[in-house]
Amino acid sequence: FSAARVWWMFRVFGHNKVWVLDGGxxxxxxxxxxxxxxxxxxxxxxxxxxxxxxxxxxxxxxxxPITFQTKFQPHLVWTLDQVKNNMEDQSHQHIDARSKARFDGTAPEPRKGIRSGHIPGSKCIPFPQMFDSSQTLLPAEELKKRFEQEDISLDKPIMASCGTGVTACILAMGLHRLGKTDVPVYDGSWTEWATQPDLPMEGDESSS
Incomplete structure (x- = not known):
């Protein structure tokens, strides 16, 4: 699943001619x-x-020698402050690529000392839902259904997060197939958010 992160990082630095081998x-x-x-x-x-x-x-x-000229695309990378602001203004729908158990806080995070739960206002769409049984990306119509099942409107802005900013890129890639090419990823994701004790969270903390 790391290939999607590489795809996203190239795009962040202005290189749009990059593809992922579907199915690896x-x-x-x-x-x-x-x-x-x-x-x-x-x-x-x-x-x-x-x-x-x-x-x-x-x-x-x-x-x-040729030097690749990067062109940083800040709209594709979200910071902690932007996520905090989004909780207030709700400019973007927030989707989380982690498993439902981690999202709900009923399973511990794989990294020691990280609280269990999710950012208030976010919705869970585990990244494996983007693939079929052969681990290839679903057709556009099936991808669309996956998002609609979680009441995510493709007509409104969307941002993605996960545990460390890796699998969120798979959601961004799935949305890219649906024509949404401007989906930002919260780079710090839950690992950054959950280490800040003053930040709100939702879910069962009993396994943290």
């Missing part, structure tokens, strides 16, 4: 495609996005 390596293998246990020179030449430059190097030609 397991689906690649199941589809009968070749895999290698190490990267040979030929494999790098074929697989690298910079294959043209690498080919020139192999041929002894000079290649001028």
């Amino acid at each position: 390596l397991p689906r690649w293998r199941a589809s009968g495609y070749d895999v290698e246990s190490s990267a040979s020179g030929d494999a790098i030449l074929k697989a690298s996005a910079a294959s043209e430059a690498i080919e020139k190097i192999y041929q002894g030609q000079t290649v001028s």
